[in-house]
Amino acid sequence: MATALPAPPDYAGAHLRHVMTSAAAALGVEGFENRLGVPESSIAVVVMVDGLGDENLARHTGHARFLASAWRSGRSARTLDVGAPATTAVSLTSLGTGLTPGETGMLGYDLYAPHLGRVVNMLSGWPDDLDPSSWQPHPTVLQRAQSAGAEVLTVSRPQFRSSQLTRASLSGGEFRGAERIEHRFAAAADWIGGHRKSGGTRRGPATPLLVYLYVDELDRTGHREGTASPRWREYLEGLNAAAERFSMQLAQRFGERATVLLTADHGMVDVPHAAGIDVAEREDLLGGVEHTAGDPRMMYLHTLPHADPGQIADLWRRALGESAWVLTRQEAVDAGWFGPVNDTALPRIGNVIIAARDDIAFFDTRRSGPGVREMVGQHGSLTELERKVPLLELTGRTFDPATPV
Template sequence: MTTATSSTVPVRLADAGLVLPDYAGPSLSGLLPAVADALGAPVPEGPERRAQLGLEPTHRVCVVLVDGLGYENLAERAGHAPFLRSLLDGASSLSAGYPSTTAASMGSFGTGTAPGRTGLVGYTVRNPRDGRLANMVSWEGLGPAREWQREPTVFERLVAHGVTVTTVGPGKFMGSGLTEAALRGGGYRAAEPLAARVDAALRLLREPGLVYLYWGDVDKTGHHEGCGSWQWGDELGALDGELRRLVRSLPRGASVVVTADHGMVDVDPARRWDVAGTPGLAQDVELVAGEPRALHVHLRPGADPEAAAERWADVLGDAAVVLTGDVAVGAGLFGAVSDHVRPLIGDLVVATTGRATVVDSRTQTPASLQLVGVHGSLTPAEVRVPLLAVHT
């Protein structure tokens, strides 16, 4: 049987080399509440989360989120990052949620909750209003961000308590749908090169408050060249130098916390399945959402999810764990799931293993099909992200 009860899911995942997200333990969703408590601002779960993560009290802090810098990716390539390597000794990791992808992780990071409450459940999603595929990064086809993502953000809570919050990131993200959904609250300082973002953060840290600095080029390089490439190593080295400068230039009493939204694995082209050309996968499928490592499979009305799960498991074998949506929700893959979010989760939820991917060439662009580095599933390399903290 491919599906039984939600209670069997942790064992099935472990047997496949996958891990269940740990939303209650040290997690990406707990980081900003912990930081808020370190700043003296009361937010839900703040004291418990800070105790979990061991963050020291502070009046000014820069939280750096490096897109795509998984804990295992960093540990494996630490020779390119002597400064970050020095922080790894004694450092812990955090659990991202499911799927381990930017939109879902940013929602959890920004709200202190889980994808099941934010509705940010993948790279793409089926919009229940029109049944079409929508993109959660570009926000194309989703409508007003505040209507989609209804949870208050930690930034909003901090601002309400008088804490100055400023995001430092690319100009194109200012006011974007994903920014409004996950990170609304406070000000925004546009800066493009990483050095300019570090300079902006240091200026802002002259005053008390929280600075959030985002850097996306590690993820971008990994997607196009692979996280095992020399290009990825060079990008990590450049990041390392700027983070070293940030920490060495901090005003007294300031803190820096470095984390990521997910890790990455390089694909194996021999372990790729295309739904469009595989009858056992295409049967009864109306739409495939999510991404090649973490799929939401929406079936035609009247189709049997159990039978579809059996077919998918027969085709994919040990390349994936195939669950019905109900079993995945019951097992806690998405955390607690709100009623308005449940329709976004597929009739089937598919997490690939190893370096396998499942694509659908009917809806994905040719460029997306050629990506070398990918993420979204539940391998430790994708789910575990670093927690590197420095207090001056």
């Protein structure tokens, strides 16, 4: 291959899939391992900020001084890998199950469903004939923690209460919905306060409380306007203020009984409009290709039965040069991009994979429609900007330095 491949995600070490399981273990919930050295507590809140990569935060620390103070600390911050592709459905499922993409079968934004013979969307386009519990059959961390005796809460937008992605990746416990960032933090604080009412006599250890809180405003705005836009920075400032207020309230009231972890599912690359490649306009590259799927920066090519994936990969390598990593499914699996891949998940990966290296993106407007070309912020590939995300402890506590990650 002309361009050396990026290292595979560090699934065994400092990886997003260990955040929720480590939080549960830090609560003392049986059946989990604290791989990331999260400080012990009886209240753990995991804040997932969609689209806030480590480098995206680094470039805007002046708009997030509270988060930046934790990010700069060697004791309260870690940098994690996410899986491949670096995209929401993949990362939220790994976070929610503690498993790799190759184990869960959640392997992209758009995926080919072999038993349906068509491509389906993993965020908002699930068809009625695709059952989330069959497509992703593994239990979630929230379900397991609840079964082990913890009280569990998800706080997100109201429309995600029973979404197919929630059912596949983050089922379990109670759900509270709120449209605004600050209202989501307030809902979490109210729920925690209701389970930790002062007064009365309590015997024995407190029931562990595990909270998952989702923030998607940065991702939505980044897609529409880019991560350098004033609107994106405005949402970052709002997140910073809400997270600071919430974390300080918990620290003041509960001290070392509470920990707040903030992480992300991927970073974002701002792609100039002219750098979008619509494969629908490149018939010279689509010979032998039956379906396209994946993400704008990690496209899957599902080939016709008679086609040779190796020849198609060579064709794309010659066309794209150093601007992308092009490899066959087997090469990607052997390289460890998806972690262990089971037989159910394998055919959901394209026979050929096109992963952007430069600031470019790939679209197939025959499938997605022309609107996708207007998006500025993109993600999916394994560049450092997309794959590296922060893990911050926000109550002033520290990760265990002896934990190897």
